[in-house]
Amino acid sequence: MKTLRLPYPPSTNALYATVRGHRVKSAQGRAYAAEAGMLARMAFPEPLAGRLEVGITVSPKRGIGMDLDNACKCCLDSLTGICWRDDSQVWRLTIERAAPVKGGALVVSIREYEEMP
Numbered sequence: 001m002k003t004l005r006l007p008y009p010p011s012t013n014a015l016y017a018t019v020r021g022h023r024v025k026s027a028q029g030r031a032y033a034a035e036a037g038m039l040a041r042m043a044f045p046e047p048l049a050g051r052l053e054v055g056i057t058v059s060p061k062r063g064i065g066m067d068l069d070n071a072c073k074c075c076l077d078s079l080t081g082i083c084w085r086d087d088s089q090v091w092r093l094t095i096e097r098a099a100p101v102k103g104g105a106l107v108v109s110i111r112e113y114e115e116m117p
Contacts, residue, residue: 001109001110001111002043002044002083002109002110002111003107003108003109003110004039004040004043004079004083004107004110005039005105005106005107005108006035006039006040006075006105006106006107006108007032007035007036007103007104007105007106008059008060008071008103008104008105008106009032009036009071009073009074009075009078009106010026010029010032010074011070012070012073012074014026014028014029015028015073016029029074032074032078033078036075036078036079037078037079037082040078040079040082040083041082043083044082044083047081047082047083047084047085048083048084048085048089048110048112049085049089050089050112050113051089051091051112051113052084052089052090052091052092052110052111052112052113053090053091053092053093053094053110053111053112053113053114054076054090054092054093054094054108054109054110055093055094055095055096055108055109056071056072056075056093056094056095056096056106056107056108057095057096057097057098057106057107057108057109058072058095058096058097058098058104058106059098059099059101059104059105059106059107060097060100060104061100061101061102061103061104062100063100066097068095068096068097069095071095071106072093072095075106075108076090076093079108083110084110091113092113
């Protein structure tokens, strides 16, 4: 299993912007993807193959009003092509909330998927 500590991502609502009638990744989304990608490349010189299990522990910036799944979309998209080839390889995804930390953070654990008996 490999574990990454990533910065807290921007809101899903802030990931895309409309420019001249086209949806494009926003500056916030591109900046997050670049930072998460740089951190992930240190642990993953090549994307993993096969079915994977991904666990995400979300430490929000503050303790109230946070939607767990909102924190994951940007993270998962940013790791595609670096930690795995395609996000269809993620066979099991678990998300849990942890205590708030200053600035927020995500801890992402990635391992080969093992089918439960």
